[in-house]
Amino acid sequence: MNAADAVAEALPDRSVRRVDPVQRGNHKRTYLVTLDDGEVVVQLSTRPAAFRTELALARAVRERTSVPTPAILAEESYEGGRYAVVERASGDDLHERFAGLPLPIRETVARSFGRWLAACHEAFRFDGYGDVRLTDGELRATDADWRAWFGEHLDAGLAALPPSLSDLREPVETALADADLPERPPARLYPWDFRPGNAVYDDDHGVTAVLDWGEPLAADPALSVAKADHLICAWYGDAEPLRAAFRDGYAAERPLPSVPRIYRLAAVVRSAVDSNGEVTRPGYPERTGSAAVDFHRDRLAALLAGAADGF
Structure with a gap:
């Protein structure tokens, strides 16, 4: 699984123009993906249980508090891991x-x-x-x-x-x-x-x-x-x-x-x-x-x- 494949699976109506790796964290691969109509962030993890916890907490923080937290647009398992497609925050x-x-x-x-x-x-x-x-x-x-x-x-x-x-x-x-x-x-x-x-x-x-x-x-x-x-x-x-x-x-x-x-x-x-x-x-x-x-x-x-x- 790569970032472009994750976007194609999660957002089949969007076209990928560019994929750039982002140096963030030690346990996930993070990419900034440029689409025809904007940008998203894709994260790939080979620790699916821990990543599910992280994503569940991020969703709960967004729902229960005023902490600005990007929306998770999609998440799914793949062989050996899990991915998430997340909105790109400006700045x-x-x-x-x-x-x-x-x-x-x-x-x-x-x-x-x-x-x-x-x-x-x-x-x-x-x-x-x-x-x-x-x-x-x-x-x-x-x-x-x-x-x-x-x-x-x-x-x-x-x-x-x-x-x-x-x-x-x-x-x-x-x-x-x-x-x-x-x-x-x-x-x-x-x-x-x-x-x-x-x-x-x-x-x-x-x-x-x-x-x-x-x-x-x-x-x-x-x-x-x-x-x-x-x-x-x-x-x-x-x-x-x-x-x-x-x-x-x-x-x-x-x-x-x-x-x-x-x-x-x-x-x-x-x-x-x-x-x-x-x-x-x-x-x-x-x-x-x-x-x-x-x-x-x-x-x-x-x-x-x-x-x-x-x-």
């Missing part, structure tokens, strides 16, 4: 645009992300924690022990840290041992990659789409607040005004949860290494090499030293 990759926008516009974007995350927390409630899966037509999470799940979640991130950051594992483990974790906090949607790098921005309309709802989790809402704050605010600079805007946006929809330091540490640890085991590249232009390592180290060191970050 550019926000990751490449965000740092260059005037601060008041970045604050508006951060405020919107806060509002949208709060909307997701209101719209999606679960009986358990951990991986969210589409089961019998319902999005469900079934891990019953929050403290055990969170400890495993943080431990997995610590195990993935490269040698250049490995000296920070022990102090973070000590912080976890000393943390007073809630026994059974509310379980809300934890969109794993909720950040400007998965959004599309148009100068006339602002953020036109939030993309990539893959690998969703259910967690204490304060944990996803911590990670979104890190990826939206600290990641690109001007953290304090962006953080204030993000918090204001969230609080406009629902009360802002108290975020313990161990959740902020987990957010940094789980953002420091990608699914391929590579150190992530903060900001834009992206930091690489030692500059990227220094960003993650400085952030963890500040939190270990007791930085409050406004929460």
